[in-house]
Amino acid sequence: MRKINVGICGLGTVGSGTVNLLRDNAELIAGRAQCELVIAQIGARRPNPACDTQSLNVTSDIFEVLVNPDIDVVVELIGGTTVAYDLVMGAIANGKHVVTANKALIAEHGGEIFAAAAKAGVMVGYEAAVAGGIPIIKALREGLAGNRVNWIAGIINGTTNFILSEMASKGTPFAKLLSDAQAKGYAEADPTFDVEGIDAAHKLVILASLGFGIPLSIEGLYSEGITKLEPLDVAYADELGYKVKHLGIARQSSEGVELRVHPTLVPHSSLISDVDGVLNAVMVNSDAVGTTLYSGAGAGALPTASSLVADLIDVARRSACKPESWPPALGVPVAQLTAQPMLAIEQIDTAFYIRFAALDKPGVLSAVTKIMGDAGISIEAIIQREQPVGEQFVNVIILTDVTKEQQLEGAVAAIEALDTVRDSVTFIRVEHLDQ
């Protein structure tokens, strides 16, 4: 049987999961790859108690793996875009295939990396970079290759989904939930990447490039995290028949492409609304098949290892064939990716949930509905709730029909300027995802 020598750089949660999976399923993997996947070297600064490396060749210098002539494929699990960039580009320059879980690296430098890999005749696998164990890269690149993709919407960060699910079911405050997610190993080394939407933004850039054939670029992407989200709004949303999810949304239309990451109300009837905890889900709407949904574990040791090992099996299978027969990393060669105009957030069309505290006296609501009417915004639902927001104030919640965000922003400013409205207006976008 053929052998492929694997060098693994980084032995954190995902690295140890990969070593364990390659070991535990070695026979099955070899049968499927028609090739033995040998862990020939590990580059790791520290041991990991979750993984027994006694019988393995471990070096504390990750760059040793790149120059090791025995290594065929380098698994990059360092993270970040500095050392990891040098590692990946160095591996390619040394004629080694690369498999990575690094979404920031692919989103920011993927174009250059894939072009260098194609020139060097090596593969770069990145299935694990988006939505952990869900094979969404292969679904978009291979399974949906005959479709024109209209939109992609996904829960693509497990940490925020875990936090929002717990907030909805238990009303636990944000800070406590973040430390729970960190303890469970879901969060990035810098958790602001999760809760501020940066991690999801990186993943969305990759999905949009694959789906729409556009270059990998974060420019023009709108990103908003969950740190300002109040349990009160999660509870009101539930009352109105919606869940609050942190979504990455990519849509292409005749006007251009919109890329946005933000908290979103989705109706209880939408399949994605039931995707809770650390689970991820990606919905893809495309012209031939319609809407398809992919869900599963989006983070964690073995789920992410599942995608990494699938890429390693691809490397093993395909390295026996000519490079011309390999699918391009982004579906088409990098030079054939075509930029499209990017729509600013003010230009998008969506529905909104808005909440404000208003004086409980006659005429207040009619002033608000007049502002909405003048802005051309149709109201779908309006409720008033007595809340402990001061004796004279009540919470007013409005659901709008689809409108331009710019119109909504104008109306929000006018509502905030009313003497009868206290503080600022909270607004959250609403997507029905079935149209």
Ligand code: HSE
């Ligand atoms: N921190 C990421 C998440 C891990 O929470 O989804 C997987 O990319």
